[in-house]
Amino acid sequence: MATTIKDVARVAGVSVATVSRALNGHTNVTAQTREHVMGVVAQLRFVPSSAAQSMITRRTHTVGALLPDLHGEYFSELIRGIDLAARARGLHLLVSSSHGDAVEAAAALRAMNGRVDGLLVMSPHVNADFLWGNVPDDLPAVLMNTRVAGGKHSSFAVDNLGGAYAMVRHLVERGHRDIAFVAGPESNFEANERLRGYRAAIADLLPGLSEHVLQGDFTQESGFRAGSQVVALTDRPSAVFASNDAMAIGCLSALNEAGLQVPQDIALAGFDDIPISRYVNPSLTTVRARITELGGLALERLASAIEEPGRISAQHQTLRADLIVRQSTAAPSSPSTLPLRPPPAA
Amino acid sequence: MATTIKDVARVAGVSVATVSRALNGHTNVTAQTREHVMGVVAQLRFVPSSAAQSMITRRTHTVGALLPDLHGEYFSELIRGIDLAARARGLHLLVSSSHGDAVEAAAALRAMNGRVDGLLVMSPHVNADFLWGNVPDDLPAVLMNTRVAGGKHSSFAVDNLGGAYAMVRHLVERGHRDIAFVAGPESNFEANERLRGYRAAIADLLPGLSEHVLQGDFTQESGFRAGSQVVALTDRPSAVFASNDAMAIGCLSALNEAGLQVPQDIALAGFDDIPISRYVNPSLTTVRARITELGGLALERLASAIEEPGRISAQHQTLRADLIVRQSTAAPSSPSTLPLRPPPAA
DNA sequence: CTGAAAGCGCTTACAG
DNA sequence: CTGAAAGCGCTTACAG
Numbered sequence: 116m117a118t119t120i121k122d123v124a125r126v127a128g129v130s131v132a133t134v135s136r137a138l139n140g141h142t143n144v145t146a147q148t149r150e151h152v153m154g155v156v157a158q159l160r161f162v163p164s165s166a167a168q169s170m171i172t173r174r175t176h177t178v179g180a181l182l183p184d185l186h187g188e189y190f191s192e193l194i195r196g197i198d199l200a201a202r203a204r205g206l207h208l209l210v211s212s213s214h215g216d217a218v219e220a221a222a223a224l225r226a227m228n229g230r231v232d233g234l235l236v237m238s239p240h241v242n243a244d245f246l247w248g249n250v251p252d253d254l255p256a257v258l259m260n261t262r263v264a265g266g267k268h269s270s271f272a273v274d275n276l277g278g279a280y281a282m283v284r285h286l287v288e289r290g291h292r293d294i295a296f297v298a299g300p301e302s303n304f305e306a307n308e309r310l311r312g313y314r315a316a317i318a319d320l321l322p323g324l325s326e327h328v329l330q331g332d333f334t335q336e337s338g339f340r341a342g343s344q345v346v347a348l349t350d351r352p353s354a355v356f357a358s359n360d361a362m363a364i365g366c367l368s369a370l371n372e373a374g375l376q377v378p379q380d381i382a383l384a385g386f387d388d389i390p391i392s393r394y395v396n397p398s399l400t401t402v403r404a405r406i407t408e409l410g411g412l413a414l415e416r417l418a419s420a421i422e423e424p425g426r427i428s429a430q431h432q433t434l435r436a437d438l439i440v441r442q443s444t445a446a447p448s449s450p451s452t453l454p455l456r457p458p459p460a461a
Numbered sequence: 462m463a464t465t466i467k468d469v470a471r472v473a474g475v476s477v478a479t480v481s482r483a484l485n486g487h488t489n490v491t492a493q494t495r496e497h498v499m500g501v502v503a504q505l506r507f508v509p510s511s512a513a514q515s516m517i518t519r520r521t522h523t524v525g526a527l528l529p530d531l532h533g534e535y536f537s538e539l540i541r542g543i544d545l546a547a548r549a550r551g552l553h554l555l556v557s558s559s560h561g562d563a564v565e566a567a568a569a570l571r572a573m574n575g576r577v578d579g580l581l582v583m584s585p586h587v588n589a590d591f592l593w594g595n596v597p598d599d600l601p602a603v604l605m606n607t608r609v610a611g612g613k614h615s616s617f618a619v620d621n622l623g624g625a626y627a628m629v630r631h632l633v634e635r636g637h638r639d640i641a642f643v644a645g646p647e648s649n650f651e652a653n654e655r656l657r658g659y660r661a662a663i664a665d666l667l668p669g670l671s672e673h674v675l676q677g678d679f680t681q682e683s684g685f686r687a688g689s690q691v692v693a694l695t696d697r698p699s700a701v702f703a704s705n706d707a708m709a710i711g712c713l714s715a716l717n718e719a720g721l722q723v724p725q726d727i728a729l730a731g732f733d734d735i736p737i738s739r740y741v742n743p744s745l746t747t748v749r750a751r752i753t754e755l756g757g758l759a760l761e762r763l764a765s766a767i768e769e770p771g772r773i774s775a776q777h778q779t780l781r782a783d784l785i786v787r788q789s790t791a792a793p794s795s796p797s798t799l800p801l802r803p804p805p806a807a
Numbered sequence: 808c809t810g811a812a813a814g815c816g817c818t819t820a821c822a823g
Numbered sequence: 824c825t826g827a828a829a830g831c832g833c834t835t836a837c838a839g
Contacts, residue, residue, distance in 0.1 A: 117597040119816055130826045135818055143824055162595060164575030166521070167816035170512055171831050176572065177555075185544050187736075191537035198531050198558055202565075207572055209523075209555050212544055219548075226522065226553050229510030229832080230576065249508060251463040335740075364740050371742075390533075394681075394710050396717075396742030465832055476810045481834055489808055513832035517815050575816080 118161045127155040138163065177207040178417060179231035181223055181246075183239055185212045187361060188389035189406060193259075196410025197235060204418050206232075217241045224249040233417045235410075237261060239304040243268075255420035257413045262304045269420070269430045271413050275305050275386075278402035278436025279312025279358070282384055285400070285438055286354045287320045289445060291382060295327040295352040297341040297362050306333065309358040309386060327352055331362045338362030342369025345381075353381060354444070360385035360392045360401055367395060367443075378445035388439050397442035405434050464507045473501040484509065523553040524763060525577035527569055527592075529585055531558045533707060534735035535752060539605075542756025543581060550764050552578075563587045570595040579763045581756075583607055585650040589614075601766035603759045608650045609777060615766070616777045617759050621651050621732075624748035624782025625658025625704070628730055631746070631784055632700045633666045635791060637728060641673040641698040643687040643708050652679065655704040655732060673698055677708045684708030688715025691727075699727060700790070706731035706738045706747055713741060713789075724791035734785050743788035751780050 120138075124131040129152060136144045137152040144152075155161075169175040180197055184190055194210065201208050209231055213220035220241050227234065233255035236243060243261050250256070258270035286294050296313045299306025310328070317326050329344055331337035338357055345355055346369060355370075357363035363385030370377055377383045377397055385392060385401040392399040412432070466484075470477040475498060482490045483498040490498075501507075515521040526543055530536055540556065547554050555577055559566035566587050573580065579601035582589060589607050596602070604616035632640050642659045645652025656674070663672050675690055677683035684703055691701055692715060701716075703709035709731030716723055723729045723743055731738060731747040738745040758778070 117599055120818095121816080131817080132819080132826060132828095133824085136825090139818085145824065148824080160594060160598065162571055162574050162597060164816055165572050166512055166516055166575030167831090168575075168818080169831095170516060170816080170833095171818050173831075175512070177576075185537070186541045187537060188534060191531070191533060194540075194556075195532045198556075202558070202560075207555065207557060207569070209553065210540075210544075211553060212548070214548075223553070225508055226511050228508050229512030229514075230523075248506060251508060252506065253463055335736075368740060390681075391737045391740070394714060394737070395740055466834095467832080477833080478810060478812095478835080479808085482809090485834085491808065494808080510832055513815090514834080515815095516817095516832080517834050519815075 117164075118159045120161070120163065123152070123155050123159055123161050126159060127152050175207075175230055175232050176205060177209055177231045178233050178235060178414065178421075179209040179211065179224075179227040180235040180237075181211050181213055181220060181227075182237050183213055185210065188391055189359070189361070189387055189404075192389060192406040193237070193410045196407035197414050199407075200411040200414035200418075204414075206414075206418065213238070213241070217245060220246060221249045228254070232421045233257070235259060235413050235417055239306070240300075240302055253424070255417060255424065257417040257420070259409055259413045260305050263431060266429050266431075269416050269432075271409055271416070271432050271434065273305075273404045273409060273434045274436045275308035275404075276312040276315070278386060278404070278438070279309040279356075280316040281436070281438045282356055282386065282400075282402055283313055283316030284320060285440065286356065286382065286384065286444060287316075289354075289382065291352075291354040292321060292324060293327065293350075293352040294321075294354045294356055295329055295341075295345060297329045297331040297338060297355065297357040297366065299331060299333045299358050299362075301330070303333070306358060313356065313358075331357070333359050333361060335361045335365035338365025338367075339369045340365075342366035343373070346370065346373040346375065351381070354384070355381065356384045356386075358386050360387040360389045360399060363399055363401070363443075364391065364395055367399075377443050382444040384444055392439075393441065400441045400444040401439050403437045403439050405436070409434060463510075464505045466507070466509065469498065469501050469505055469507050472505060473498050521553075521576055521578050522551060523555055523577050524579050524581060524760065524767075525555045525557065525570075525573040526581040526583075527557050527559055527566060527573075528583050529559055531556065534737060535705070535707070535733055535750075538735060538752040539583070539756045542753035543760050545753075546757040546760035546764075550760075552760075552764065559584070559587070563591060566592060567595045574600070578767045579603070581605060581759050581763055585652070586646075586648055599770070601763060601770065603763040603766070605755055605759045606651050612775050612777075615762050615775045617755055617762070617780065618778075619651075619750045619755060619780045620782045621654035621750075622658040622661070624732065624750070624784070625655040625702075626662040627782070627784045628702055628732070628746075628748055629659055629662030630666060631786065632702065632728065632730065632790060633662075635700075635728065637698075637700040638667060638670060639673065639696075639698040640667075640700045640702055641675060641687075641691060643675045643677040643684060643701065643703040643712065645677060645679045645704050645708075647676075649679070652704060659702065659704075677703070679705050679707060681707045681711035684711025684713075685715045686711075688712035689719070692716065692719040692721065697727070700730070701727065702730045702732075704732050706733040706735045706745060709745055709747070709789075710737065710741055713745075723789050728790040730790055738785075739787065746787045746790040747785050749783045749785050751782070755780060 211223040388403040557569040734749040
């Protein structure tokens with residue numbers, strides 16, 4: 116059995132109240148008593164149960180993060196952003212990956228109840244509204260890159276639509292007319308927004324030309340498969356826009372294996388600006404999804420909501436998604452002569 | 462205020478004991494009572510406090526992971542390994558990054574007390590023995606890639622020394638005689654083991670030739686700096702062995718920027734086999750540190766220790782670190798004619 | 808089958 | 824300054 120405050124009290128010959136006060140640095144304890152108590156604490160190697168403490172103080176100093184996955188650079192960056200902000204505020208982190216399964220997500224949320232002061236939720240698959248049934252009404256929560264229906268919780272999202280639109284515009288400006296798009300998972304909110312941005316841009320900027328969508332699922336492997344499909348096409352596009360960097364990198368491998376040079380033979384772009392993207396060869400043109408910042412901002416907002424319950428009303432903030440031009444995009448080998456509408460003013 | 466079991470009992474007109482039984486699926490409740498109770502539970506949107514539950518059941522179904530950092534592909538892979546194994550066992554994950562600071566690590570550990578059933582600890586900087594003062598004696602714990610002094614806790618470690626040795630042997634077999642080594646942080650256990658492996662191999666395989674150690678700190682930036690130093694040398698080594706992949710990738714950028722081709726002008730190797738390493742160009746020769754597996758194994762062992770306290774004695778297991786040869790290493794431009802001792806039998 | 812009561816390990820008014 | 828007691832939200836023998 117682990118040592119409890121009672122053991123300390125007994126050995127020290129004082130009440131548990133006194134031990135508690137000594138431990139928590141309250142002033143109403145004699146220096147002498149305090150020293151004695153702390154001696155026993157050290158001797159017994161007593162360390163208080165944070166669980167019991169937070170049961171009574173109603174503060175866990177912990178936030179829960181429900182993410183669809185923990186794997187890969189995207190989530191690594193996100194967790195980093197959350198962690199940095201959390202540690203700056205003295206908050207601990209309970210992470211959980213739901214893997215897109217609603218039942219698992221619900222279980223994870225229930226398990227967090229009573230163990231966290233608030234929740235950070237990224238739920239691109241599961242409708243967030245469903246989630247609130249698994250958590251008390253008054254638990255502060257902030258959503259990240261998640262479809263927002265109700266207005267109760269604050270949310271942060273990157274401008275996926277605008278970022279995808281800007282990327283297509285960039286490719287069009289470089290002279291591309293046949294731009295393939297590698298989509299993310301079908302029911303994924305962010306994937307859908309990026310697809311919408313692509314479609315809108317094609318419709319606006321290349322009127323009369325058609326879309327070209329390949330199905331992917333945000334994994335490197337699916338990007339590789341998409342790349343292989345592109346290689347096999349008789350009427351090959353001059354540019355591939357993969358809707359995240361992981362797929363772009365997988366695609367790059369497939370193109371390279373087939374002997375195609377990027378960007379000479381075919382242009383390639385991604386989305387997210389994960390750290391690797393500048394280290395692959397050629398470095399990857401992409402859209403900065405400001406992942407770390409997103410995590411940090413969400414945590415800051417959550418911390419505020421925890422500190423001042425009810426004080427802050429829900430806010431929905433959209434982060435700009437900037438185009439990052441690197442080596443992987445360039446003019447196509449055979450520039451088109453189609454007329455190009457001027458891009459809309461920024 | 463959040464709804465409690467008392468609220469449910471009151472509204473349902475039964476005792477809290479009955480609510481508890483209905484909730485936990487005990488058999489000794491009438492179907493009718495159960496349904497009625499569950500109806501109220503749903504109506505009040507009651508979700509039990511996991512904290513209170515675990516206070517009494519003495520099971521949190523949560524494990525804590527104390528890691529030096531959460532950032533980058535290495536930790537992403539490690540967390541993934543832990544997470545996969547944990548979710549397979551129905552365990553949740555409380556993560557904490559200590560950033561190498563002993564005081565922060567201690568605080569993190571104290572905060573975990575009472576909230577976890579066991580601990581996974583990677584502490585390359587802080588002596589693990591120091592840590593045990595911040596946690597009850599009987600809390601199960603498993604160490605990963607950490608210097609082991611006492612024998613109380615099980616540990617898993619990759620064969621850093623052997624892996625580094627094997628890499629040097631590979632480079633020597635490819636004809637390299639001047640092999641620079643980019644070291645990790647000075648007080649880091651794994652960094653030191655890898656350095657020892659390099660030194661032992663140089664002494665064994667290239668007798669009379671000297672070591673060439675550049676200081677790094679496991680970050681990409683430090684690898685870039687080391688690469689810049691190498692470029693500036695009048696007597697440039699024919700191969701660079703960076704002691705982790707992140708530094709190798711940074712180094713690659715520096716070499717490329719200086720107009721050096723890898724592997725034609727200079728060979729380059731890393732350590733860890735993080736996922737990117739096969740996607741950089743040229744793909745990176747490295748040593749597989751089996752990160753995901755390490756995390757999974759450590760969690761399995763911890764879970765066993767939790768299930769059967771005292772039943773399992775401490776075990777120390779070392780994982781093989783295999784050489785992964787890719788494109789970034791090749792024969793040097795001017796092969797040496799020095800005699801080469803045959804490599805020791807595998 | 809159901810309820811009253813004790814207890815998990817703490818903290819904090821309330822007395823003294 | 825110190826202690827006895829109540830209570831945080833639950834679960835589980837123990838009675839009935």
